[in-house]
Amino acid sequence: MESPASATIKNLLILAIVIAAIVYGLNTFVIKHDTTPPDYSIYQARVEDYLAEAPVTPGPETWMHMGAQAPDFKYATIFNRTVQLSDYIDVKPVVLVFWGSFNRECVEELVELQEFYDRHARDVEIITVSSEQADRSHNLMTTRGRNQLRFIIMHDPTDKIENMYPHETIPFYVFINIDGTVMNTHEGCIDDVDRVILQTFGL
Numbered sequence: 001m002e003s004p005a006s007a008t009i010k011n012l013l014i015l016a017i018v019i020a021a022i023v024y025g026l027n028t029f030v031i032k033h034d035t036t037p038p039d040y041s042i043y044q045a046r047v048e049d050y051l052a053e054a055p056v057t058p059g060p061e062t063w064m065h066m067g068a069q070a071p072d073f074k075y076a077t078i079f080n081r082t083v084q085l086s087d088y089i090d091v092k093p094v095v096l097v098f099w100g101s102f103n104r105e106c107v108e109e110l111v112e113l114q115e116f117y118d119r120h121a122r123d124v125e126i127i128t129v130s131s132e133q134a135d136r137s138h139n140l141m142t143t144r145g146r147n148q149l150r151f152i153i154m155h156d157p158t159d160k161i162e163n164m165y166p167h168e169t170i171p172f173y174v175f176i177n178i179d180g181t182v183m184n185t186h187e188g189c190i191d192d193v194d195r196v197i198l199q200t201f202g203l
Contacts, residue, residue, distance in 0.1 A: 065182070066182055066184065067181055067182065068181065068182050069180055069181055069182075070085065070094075070096075070174065070176045070180055070181065070182050071164035071165065072084065072085050072086045073160065073161050073164060075129075075154050075156060075160065075161060076154065077152055077153060077154055078144065078153050078154070078155055083127065083152055083154070085176075085180075086180065088125050088176075088178075088180075089178070089180040090178060090179070091125075091178070092122075092124055092125055092178060093123075093124055093125070093175070093176060093177050093178045093183075093201045094124070094125045094126070094127055094176040095113070095124060095125070095126045095127070095173060095174075095175060095176075095197060096127050096128075096129070096165065096173070096174040096175075096176060097110075097113065097127070097128045097129070097171055097172070097173055097174075098128075098129050098130070098131070098162060098165065098167060098170050098171065098172040099129070099130055099170050099171045099172075100131075100132050100170055101130060101132065102132065103170055103171075105171070105189050106170055106171045109171055109189050109190070109193060110128065110149055111149075112193050112194065113126055113128075113151065113193060114148065114149050114150065115194070116193065116194045116197060117150065120197075120198075120203070121151075123201075124197060124201060124203070125151075125152070126151035126152065127151070127152045127154065128149075128151060128152065128153050128154065129154045129155075129156050129161050129162065130153070130154070130155055130156065131156045131157060131159050131161075131162045132155075132157065167185075167187055168187060169187050169188055171187075171188065171189060172185070172186070172187050173185060173186040173187075173190065175200045175201070177201070183200055184200055
């Protein structure tokens with residue numbers, strides 16, 4: 001026969017498990033139904049700092065040709081981490097992609113790029129830049145989260161980077177070799193972007 005002390009301990013354990021389950025359920029419900037918008041104030045302050053700077057006027061030296069040194073830039077990601085293109089010289093080649101969250105084809109292609117990046121992040125860096133309006137930062141965050149994009153995303157409403165890499169349409173690709181030179185460019189979507197990147201860099 002079970003002793004009163006054992007029965008008490010057993011009942012307390014059952015009660016603790018029930019309470020833990022209730023607390024977990026409440027926390028899960030709150031997280032799933034939390035409609036509070038994310039706080040992008042730190043990132044937005046960085047964007048406003050860039051907007052306050054004098055715009056970059058493109059000159060002849062910024063126009064690219066195959067074999068030219070890719071124009072260097074230093075800018076913040078949407079998570080406020082500063083990235084400089086030249087940091088990747090002698091480390092790995094870079095695919096620089098200009099895009100917009102409003103363009104469905106661009107977003108679909110970014111999903112393909114993420115699949116490539118999942119397999120080849122050690123071999124190739126992907127840096128993406130959107131020059132849409134400053135108040136659209138939330139759209140970029142939403143696109144990133146919805147599609148689980150984990151490569152570098154920059155928001156450049158100042159056109160600071162875009163002026164260095166002039167183009168007519170998006171997506172616009174710049175393939176930058178490990179020595180920092182431009183290997184090729186491409187305007188518009190790419191059929192089988194995975195194969196094109198591997199062939200371009202000889203991987």
